[in-house]
Amino acid sequence: MANVLTSKDKDYAQWYNDLVIKADLAENSAVRGSMVIKPYGYAIWEKMQAELDRMFKETGHVNAYFPLFIPKSFFSKEAAHVEGFAKECAVVTHYRLKNDENGKGVVVDPDAKLEEELIVRPTSETIIWDTYRKWIQSYRDLPLLINQWANVVRWEMRTRLFLRTAEFLWQEGHTAHATSKEAIEEAERMLGVYAEFLENFMAIPVLRGVKSESERFAGAVETYCVEALMQDGKALQAGTSHYLGQNFAKAFDVKFATKEGTNEFVWATSWGVSTRLIGALIMTHSDNNGLVLPPKLAPYQVVIVPIYRKDEEFEKVNATALEIQTTLRKAGISVHYDHRDTYKPGWKFNEYELKGVPVRIAIGPRDLEKNQVEMARRDTLEKSFVGIDALPNTVLEVLENMQKSLFDKALERTRQNTYSVDTWEAFQDAVKNRGGFIKAHWDGTAETEKIIKDKTKATIRCIELDAPDEEGLCVFSGKPSKRRVIFAKAY
C-alpha cells in the first residue's frame, strides 16, 4: 500500500499525529487546544465507556451529574488543590453578548459581568464535596459511591491529540467513606478496575504503583496509578486513583454522625481515566500501516469487502456477503459490510488497514466457486482462505487469539524495556539512549527527584505496589534507599 503515514522509526511523534488524522480518529479544532473527536474515534471511546461503566456498576457505583461551572471561592477552599490547578483554568466572567454600539459586530456586554467568576471544571472535587455536605449526615449515608462522565478543561499550553488537550472527556469517581481504611480499600479497588480494564480490554500491560509526593494529585494524601510503556520507550500515565484522606471533607465541612454518636469528618477518594487512553491504545499496538485495535474495543471487528466487476457478479457476491454478515452477527461479532460502489476494493483495503479493523473478509466470484472467503488479520497482516462453512468459528478464534497476542506482544516489549540501573552515568545513558522503565534507587527526597528531572527529563512514574524491599544507594545522591522506583520519560 501507499505509505500515507510517516514511519514510526523516522519520527514517532509525526507518525502518531498522521495516524490519528488519517484513521479518522480526531483532529484539531479551531479552538486552540480543543480537539474534535471524529465518529470512528468516538466509537472506540463508546466501547471503552461501556466496559468501564459496567465495571463501575459491578463494584457498586452509580452515576450522577454535577455542574460544569465551579464558583471561584469553592475552588480556592483546598489549598493544595487550587495551587495545582490555578494556572490552567478557563474562567467565565460574563453571561451576555450584545451588538457593539460602534457597529463592530457582537461584543461582550460589560453590564453582564458576574459578581463571582466561574471556573470551568478542571476536575470536580470542590463542587462535589460542597454538595456532599448536604447529602451526608449519618453513617447510614455512607459509603457514597458516585461516578460522573463529563468534559473537563485544563488550559494546557502544548497540546497533542488525545494525549493532552485543553478540553477532554473523562469519568471521575468521587466516593465518601466512614473510615480511612475503607477509603484506602476503595482507592485500591478502583486502581484494580483500571488495571483489569487496561490489560483485559485494551491489551495494555501496566505497572501498578503509587506516585511520589511531588507527582501526587493536588489535594491527595496518596495517588495510586497505572503506568504503561509506549513503543517509543516513553511512559504514559493511564489512570489514577486518589486517597484524599479528610482534606476535602475538612475544606467543605462534611461530617457524619457515627453509630457511636460522635461526629467525624468523612474520608474520600477520587479516580479517573480519560480520552487520553485512546492515545495509549494507539501508541501500544499500531504500526506503519495504521491503527491496530484489540478486538474487544474495535468499533467493528470484521469488515466485509465485496469484489466484483459486472453487476451479475455483484448480485451473487452480495447475497453471500449478506449471509456471512448475518452468520457473524448471530455469533456476537460486530460487522461492517462496505458495499459502496463509489470506492474500489483496493481503496477499501487500505482504509480498513489504516483504521485497524481486526479482520477483513473479501469475497469475489472465484471465492464463491470454491465456497470460501479471503480473510486478512490486521495485527500480523496474514492472509488466508477460509471455507464459508468454517465461519463464524474461525473468526471467533482469530479475534480471541488476536486479543491475547496483542497483550502478549506488548507485555514482552514492556519486560524487555524494564531494567535496573545502578550508577548515575548508566542512568543518564539509559534515559537518553534506551528509554523504557528504569528501576533505580532513589533517596526519597523531592530535591533529588527534581534534580534528576531537570538533568534528564526522567520522572518517577511510580513506586510499584509489589516492589520488593531492597537496600541500595540512590542513583544520584548516593544516599540510602529501601527499594527501587520506576523512572521514565513520560507523555
Added chain:
Amino acid sequence: MANVLTSKDKDYAQWYNDLVIKADLAENSAVRGSMVIKPYGYAIWEKMQAELDRMFKETGHVNAYFPLFIPKSFFSKEAAHVEGFAKECAVVTHYRLKNDENGKGVVVDPDAKLEEELIVRPTSETIIWDTYRKWIQSYRDLPLLINQWANVVRWEMRTRLFLRTAEFLWQEGHTAHATSKEAIEEAERMLGVYAEFLENFMAIPVLRGVKSESERFAGAVETYCVEALMQDGKALQAGTSHYLGQNFAKAFDVKFATKEGTNEFVWATSWGVSTRLIGALIMTHSDNNGLVLPPKLAPYQVVIVPIYRKDEEFEKVNATALEIQTTLRKAGISVHYDHRDTYKPGWKFNEYELKGVPVRIAIGPRDLEKNQVEMARRDTLEKSFVGIDALPNTVLEVLENMQKSLFDKALERTRQNTYSVDTWEAFQDAVKNRGGFIKAHWDGTAETEKIIKDKTKATIRCIELDAPDEEGLCVFSGKPSKRRVIFAKAY
C-alpha cells in the same frame, strides 16, 4: 402515608419542586441556575439515553464530539443564530488564576486574557459547520449523519429543575445532505423518532407539528416539534427538529461537488432533546404520593422489601427474596432488593412510592407459609397477593399493562383538554380558566401572534402536521385563516 409533598391541586409548581427534591432526582447547586442531577434522576436519563441512542443508530447516525468552546467570531457568522442566543451566553475571557498580590486570595490573572473570547456552547451548529467545511468535498461525503451527547449552557434568568436550567444535558444531531428534499425528510424522520420515543417509552402522547416563524429555532427555515400536555393544562415542547436549509452552509462556506460536476451549498438539519424530558415525564404521570414511572424507563422495575422481626425470620425471608430476585432478573426484569436493616419496611414503602418504582413486592413470614408475596402496583396503588409460582409472569403482565395504561390515561387527558374555540372572548376565557391545547384560527401574522401572547400569555405551540384544511376567521383579528393552530400556555 405521611404527605411529604405539597398537593398538586393546591400548588402545582410547588408539588413539582417538592417531588424532584424528595424523590432524589435533582437539586439546585451552588452555581446559580445549574442543577445537580442525583443518581436516581441520572439513572432515568441513562435509560432514556440508551433507547434514544439505539434509535439514532438504527436510523444511520453515528456519535462524535465537538468542542465545548466556540470562538465568538464563529458564533456571529449566522445572523439570526447569534441574535437568538447572544443574550444568554456564558463567556470565557481568561485562562488563568493567580494569587492576589494584596493577599486577597485567588484572583483572575489579568495577563491571561484571551485575544478572542470563547462562548460556552448554547448549541453547536456554528462549531460543527465550521468543521464540516473540512469534511465535505464531494457528494460521496453525503449524507453526513452525526449526533453528539453533550452539556450546553444558556444563561436563563428564571430556572426550574429539569425544565429550564442554565446548564443542561442533551443530544444534538447535525446532518448534511445533497438536496433540500433529503434534508427535509431527515428532519421529519427525526421528529418521528422523538414522537415514537415519547409515546412508546415515556408513555407521553404528543402532537407533531411545525412552529410559527416567531417560534422557530434561530437560523432554521422550518422547526418541527413534538408538544405534550402536562397535568396542569400547560404545554411542554418535548423535542425539536430543524430544517436549516443552506443557512449554515452559506455562513461557513460548505460546498460539495455534485455527481454532475457542479459545486453546491450543502443542506442541513439539526435536532435535539434534553434533560427537560425528565420534567415532562414527572409532570405527565406523577401523583400526590410521588413519582410514577413508565416501566420501560424505570431505573428498576421491581423493588423487593423483606418483612421480619427476628433474625430467624430474616433468614427465611431473605432466602426466598433472593430466589425471587433471580427469577425476575432471568425474565429480563430489573430488580432492586432492599435488605438494609437500617430502615424499617414502612419507611421503605414510602420511599419507593415517592420514587415511582412500578412494582413493589413485600415478603414476610406469613407470606412464606402461603407461598405468596404481596405485590403493590405504583400507578393504581392496588395491592394483591401473588403466588410465588406465578412469578415472573404476573409481574411481566403488570409491567406491560402499566406501560400501556399510563399512555392511555395521558392520551385520554390530552384529548379531553384539546378543543376548538372560535371567539376572542371564549379564547381568553379558555386560556385563563381551562388551559389545554386550544385549537383556534389565526391569521398567520407575527403581529397577531404577539398581541395574543401579550394579552393572554398563550403562544402558538404548533401547526399540526395533520391539521385539516378548514377555512375560518382569526380568533383575534377576524381575518381569514386556512386552518386551526394549537395555542397553549407553555413551560
